[in-house]
Amino acid sequence: MITKRIIPCLDVRDGRVVKGVNFEGLRDVSSPVELAKFYSECGADELVFYDITASSDGRKLFTDILCETAANVFIPLTVGGGINTVADFDRVLKCGADKVSVNSGAIRNPNLIYEAAKLYGDQCVVLSADIKRVDGVFRVFAKGGRENTGIEAIDWIKHCVNNGAGEIVVNSIDTDGVKQGFDLEMLEKVCDAVSVPVIASGGAGKIQDFITLFNTLPKVDAGLAASIFHFGEVKISDLKNEMHKAGIPTRL
Amino acid sequence: MVAIVDYGVGNLFSLKSSFAAIGAEVTVTDDSDVLRNADKIILPGVGAFEDAAKKLRDSGLDVVIKELAAEGKPLMGICLGMQLLFDKSYEYGEHNGLGLIKGSVKSIGDVIPSKLKIPHIGWNPLIFKNGTNPLFRYINEGDCVYFVHSYYACDCDDAVIAVSEYGANLTAAVADKNVFGCQFHPEKSGKTGLAILKAFVDMKEEEIC
Numbered sequence: 001m002i003t004k005r006i007i008p009c010l011d012v013r014d015g016r017v018v019k020g021v022n023f024e025g026l027r028d029v030s031s032p033v034e035l036a037k038f039y040s041e042c043g044a045d046e047l048v049f050y051d052i053t054a055s056s057d058g059r060k061l062f063t064d065i066l067c068e069t070a071a072n073v074f075i076p077l078t079v080g081g082g083i084n085t086v087a088d089f090d091r092v093l094k095c096g097a098d099k100v101s102v103n104s105g106a107i108r109n110p111n112l113i114y115e116a117a118k119l120y121g122d123q124c125v126v127l128s129a130d131i132k133r134v135d136g137v138f139r140v141f142a143k144g145g146r147e148n149t150g151i152e153a154i155d156w157i158k159h160c161v162n163n164g165a166g167e168i169v170v171n172s173i174d175t176d177g178v179k180q181g182f183d184l185e186m187l188e189k190v191c192d193a194v195s196v197p198v199i200a201s202g203g204a205g206k207i208q209d210f211i212t213l214f215n216t217l218p219k220v221d222a223g224l225a226a227s228i229f230h231f232g233e234v235k236i237s238d239l240k241n242e243m244h245k246a247g248i249p250t251r252l
Numbered sequence: 253m254v255a256i257v258d259y260g261v262g263n264l265f266s267l268k269s270s271f272a273a274i275g276a277e278v279t280v281t282d283d284s285d286v287l288r289n290a291d292k293i294i295l296p297g298v299g300a301f302e303d304a305a306k307k308l309r310d311s312g313l314d315v316v317i318k319e320l321a322a323e324g325k326p327l328m329g330i331c332l333g334m335q336l337l338f339d340k341s342y343e344y345g346e347h348n349g350l351g352l353i354k355g356s357v358k359s360i361g362d363v364i365p366s367k368l369k370i371p372h373i374g375w376n377p378l379i380f381k382n383g384t385n386p387l388f389r390y391i392n393e394g395d396c397v398y399f400v401h402s403y404y405a406c407d408c409d410d411a412v413i414a415v416s417e418y419g420a421n422l423t424a425a426v427a428d429k430n431v432f433g434c435q436f437h438p439e440k441s442g443k444t445g446l447a448i449l450k451a452f453v454d455m456k457e458e459e460i461c
């Protein structure tokens with residue numbers, strides 16, 4: 001029985017973790033390598049590194065950090081941010097990433113997912129979609145959720161899966177940061193539309209939110225969150241113990 | 253020393269790092285002399301079977317690997333590298349493998365319910381078969397390992413040392429004397445994965461039968 005995955009997401013700028021983190025026993029809380037090790041030891045099933053660097057110097061730092069993490073942390077690593085071309089896939093895969101997540105890059109370059117999937121396999125290509133309700137319709141947003149593309153989200157996701165996206169991160173802008181739980185309505189629509197793994201993102205505020213997610217929508221494969229893990233509001237080891245007690249298949 | 257066979261398939265960085273992390277001396281090589289001098293050999297692999305089998309043949313290393321396996325040198329295939337150990341694969345046609353373990357490789361779609369997603373991707377507990385192989389001496393049954401695959405080894409019951417349940421019992425690990433294989437990625441399976449690699453590194457000749 002495959003277990004439900006818990007995935008912390010780290011925003012990295014110029015080789016450092018951006019959102020302040022608050023952990024006891026961590027020497028350097030803004031070191032991505034230290035934080036990745038810490039999460040891996042706490043039972044994280046996978047890590048997402050999100051590169052929010054704007055400069056090429058920062059990008060070089062990011063890939064150096066990625067290499068160092070991959071040399072020290074032995075769980076799957078997904079990289080997102082700044083992925084616009086197949087050469088970007090190549091750059092991060094060579095540094096030890098296992099999967100690459102595309103967002104705005106897939107909107108700008110309609111062939112990106114197809115080309116990357118053909119080269120590296122579907123399992124390597126993750127579509128990350130920022131979705132928001134606009135007049136009752138789910139729309140895809142670009143540029144970190146700032147720009148409405150006008151694209152209908154479910155059609156977009158289906159299109160990307162047909163082109164070779166092997167996994168979907170559904171990030172609900174409506175629930176993101178609200179901490180009142182995942183966007184179950186949106187996630188159900190996506191789960192019904194595709195047959196690849198779906199990762200829920202946006203809205204988790206407490207342990208119960210993950211349990212509600214997996215109990216309500218058994219088709220969801222993973223839950224992703226950032227600040228609640230970084231600030232210690234939810235400890236991954238506690239979360240996984242509670243999931244296990246609730247009868248959800250969990251890797252302890 | 254552990255030698256990881258480099259025949260142009262996939263990125264070997266994580267695999268190499270994982271051996272370094274358990275304190276093993278490790279090298280990535282396409283040199284047959286280095287393979288001959290190694291204590292243990294790792295056959296990695298990702299991607300499509302046909303392409304990987306062809307690259308291995310073109311490199312000439314298939315002959316060396318078969319020869320060393322026949323001499324009793326411990327060999328472990330990982331993921332597609334495990335699938336290459338078998339007689340043949342039915343991934344997009346019919347292709348010959350190394351024939352070091354009896355059995356074949358088929359689509360998991362043949363045996364799992366259609367509602368389940370393919371590939372089988374994620375963490376899944378190991379269920380031991382045919383006793384507890386020395387490869388698992390540092391882990392427990394039920395420990396989870398990380399899988400990413402769409403094809404699985406079958407018709408190899410005697411060699412199966414672990415399965416994982418995903419709508420069916422899928423072959424997770426195999427062993428036949430000195431030849432071992434893991435369908436999952438030990439280098440991505442956290443502490444459990446490293447403990448399996450450590451057991452392989454620590455394995456002594458007399459334990460292999």
